[in-house]
Amino acid sequence: MHFIWEIETMDRLTQQGSTRILIFTSPKAGSGTGREQVPRLETLLCELGVEVRVVNQVDQLRRLVNEDTADGEHGDTIVVAAGGDGTLSLACATLFLSDQNRPQSPEDPSSSLAEVGRSSGHVAVLPMPLGTENLLARHFGQLADADDVLRTIRHGQLFKLDAGLANGKPFLVMATCGFDAEVVREMHERRQGHISRFSYLVPVVNTLLRYRFPKLSLNVDGKDIGKCCWVMSFNLPKYGGGLKIEPNALGDDGLLDVIVFERGSIASGLRYVAGIWTGRHLNAKDVKRLQGTTIRVDSRRPVAYQLDGDFGGQLPIEITTLPAAVPLLIPAVDK
Known part of the structure; x- marks a missing residue:
């Protein structure tokens, strides 16, 4: 049929x-x-x-x-x-x-x-x-x-x-760990009922003041990428607030597009945040773009990850694609 x-x-x-x-x-x-x-x-x-x-x-x-x-x-x-x-x-x-x-x-x-x-x-x-x-x-x-x-x-x-699995949990658009996931984690703890974009204001400010951008270890398709401070993987080129973080992501190519922010200092982390808001982050020399079907991120410190805008848990995270x-x-x- x-x-x-x-x-x-x-x-x-x-x-x-x-x-x-x-x-x-x-x-x-x-x-x-x-x-x-x-x-x-x-x-x-x-x-x-x-x-x-x-x-x-x-x-x-x-x-x-x-x-x-x-x-x-x-x-x-x-x-x-x-x-x-x-x-x-x-x-x-x-x-x-x-x-x-x-x-x-x-x-x-x-x-x-x-x-x-x-x-x-x-x-x-x-x-x-x-x-x-x-x-x-x-x-x-x-x-x-x-x-x-x-x-x-x-x-x-x-x-x-395509879809993805992160520690066995499915997602459709993105899986990220680092600064933005910490914002989502705090939003998760504060949420009461329906939310709007304004609901994220306090979590964003709190995270800007408190987050220290701990070092992460990244592996893509079995290859050790090294240390970084923020990892974002995309199945589609969309993110909240209309931000265009990875404009080339395709939802039917069997791959995840990975954005890697390398430097772990507070100053660099804040520069990355500003770059994302202004759309200039991809011009930075310490921002890498990768593609892969399997991703693993780990850290010695507690670091949150989020899936499609919902809090997923703490690292480590293992991601696979479902074409x-x-x-x-x-x-x-x-x-």
Whole structure:
């Protein structure tokens, strides 16, 4: 059976019962902007005679998708992840990157594709951006308006996105350790409910005053890179606040793009922070750019790492890539 989204000119909703829509909203997500678009999308789909359900529990989402792929009666399933980056990551981790269905040999791309194909069946995820940053949706140009989401459901194209595992935890956009991860760690401890960009102001100031940029040991694809003070790896060229830290990262090349800030003094660390904010960090001679499929970072002192803007834990961290692990439905590109 061919996936109906492989044919870009076809309207997926013209054939009765060919596509089922599950709108997934995380119960932990805040109020967010544009939440009224979720019931509006549900109404639009119902008016078209499409089977649609709103789901807000991970176990329920997993059960419904497994039922669909097992009995084959519902054809293809599109999961609309209505929320921020965390909601999208949760949906993708549940459907494609959990212990039960993620590839067992990340270093083998053919193994990854085979495992994902068996586990995911006829399923794709569509991001409906209702969060603070919405990094992935912004990258692909997906808007939160119900009409735009419906257009992507009907005519969007499939993009097989790489993913990463950091100490066994999945991520889609980035994994970093050092200064910015310390900001995320403090934000994690302070967070109460929905956050905005202004919520990061106090954590940023506190980290600027207290962080000492301890030395890190970096290894990429088995090669010792040496000492540094800050490591950032990207699957996509996006970061919070609209910052462009690694503009060349591609989400479907099977590689992570690594930015390495070498010098560990406080003065150099603050210079790196200023360089990132002004977009000039890549011009510095003590900033390296690498690519790889496996990354290991360690330190003798406690250093935080973050995944897609969420606190992940403390070093050491071991990162591997999962090529083409997540089938995304994104807006069609005009040719």
